[in-house]
Amino acid sequence: MLDLTPDEWTAIGLSLKVAAVATLASLVPGLGIAMLLARGRFPGRALIDGLVHLPLILPPVVTGYLLLLSFGRRGVFGAALAEIGIVFSFRWTGAALACAIMGFPLMVRAMRLSIEAVDRRLEQAAATLGAGPSAVFLTVTLPLAMPGILAGGVLAFAKAMGEFGATITFVSNIPGETQTLPSAIYSLTQVPGGEAGALRLTLISVALSMAALLISELLARRLARRLGTG
């Protein structure tokens, strides 16, 4: 059986916490942006689309450095947020922010595709039955797009579990605070005799990713059955 050291357990726990917070916190903004990109027709739409996708294309270390510049202790937003007690730099919250930013394009993309796939004629039918725009969104668009929204959440979670470059650049690699699973694996590969630990954590990492995929698959199937398309 796997015999994990307390430090390794800490890294796993921290990774799960960081990924969960990153995913949950980006769900609502992600849905908003996805809705905007799927349905909005306004100048500057291409710009927003580009900005959202930027972390996907930029080297993660660049994203991490930009985060450090803007949300670091002396960063533009960092200084202001520190005033009201929100600190990102070298904290697990910073790791969550980095993971959220890195996973955001994947989440928005999945949500946007599923919103675009919703039959607008159903929304029209709902309107003729008396449903205003927000009721249409809550009772028609959202439930019908739910498989894609879930898929987006799972993708973002999986991405957060594996995020390394931006996190280590932004919040470093502090055991117990910002040392997530990938950072811990990296550290173990850098010290003599760490191979066994690195392998153990690698296996854990593979297992967690597989579990996330399986759960999302199960949820998608159940939803498809509920939507009558399965």
Next chain:
Amino acid sequence: MCPTIDIDVSLTRGGFHLDVAFTAGPGLTALFGRSGSGKTTVIDLVAGLARPDRGRIAVSGEVLLDTERGIAIPAHRRRIGVVFQQARLMPHLSVRRNLAYGRAFARARSDGIAFDGVVDMLGIGHLLDRRPAGLSGGEAQRVAIGRALLSRPRLLLMDEPLAALDEARKAEILPYIERLRDEAGLPIVYVSHAVSEVARLARTVVVLDGGRVAAIGDADTVLRRADLLAVQETEAGAILDMVVGETDSETGLTRLSGRAGILSVPRLPRSVGTLVRIRVPARDVLLATQPPVGLSARNLLEGRVVSIHALGEAASMVEIDCNGALLAARLTRASVRDLALAPGRIVYAVVKSVAFDPQGVGTARPEAVEI
């Protein structure tokens, strides 16, 4: 009393121009015309699903849209029910919750029809716990009608609700639409390009052609006039309301009597005294200037020529007044000349066939019957 629907709109989309104005009263108004004539666009405009470039729409006296005064009530506040060509049921909701969907938004209005009443009228009680994906086309369309009714609309728009269904399913739904018209007292605008549906259901017919109103009037007037139909002139015919009489057990013929006279038709399984509406296609009416003798056809109506319209190069449409009921006959121009037909002339019309409404669910009665 203000008209139920008062519409005057115009819009241009790409190369299509729509310029439509008409008013219609209570009962069922048919919007009739070939595809591309603008029928569905008119429905979308009334429902609030599309905006015209200019115009005014009022329903039961309330202005829903007036571009000049800057009024545009959004679709969800118009209280106009729509039954689309495809049922458009919510796939993630059960039939019961689909039916209740519009009801939730109409809760403030206490008037209207009870859930059970609608379910009974449409015969969908056994479907309530099913999902839309498991319904047949006819069942789904009945649920869609129920859903629209339960949102308590002041006007029901039906956009070719039968077009996606086969003949048997059409026959299954038509009686429900008739009950809706007669029992629910709800004004209905019904889009169709099928003469048989229009003849069966409509009180008023608006003929659209190329985005314009080509004709408007009572169903019997419009459908008799092939030149007004602009489409399917071979489908033109008279509509007669008749009362079902006795059926002769020996010959198997049922007598129908109406203002125009008496017609015998193959056994009609309806009780004596029932009112039926029949359609006499103009192409199945022959005219004679003297009472014909030695003729196999049994149905002869005497009348007086009212008018003669040219129909294309070789044909003419002759309107005949049979004791107040109007009949139409489609003849060749040569026949009109040879018989010296002219308004005022007494003629004998030989009726070769009549079209019936298939009565009741699942009756596979042929549309037109040789008589």
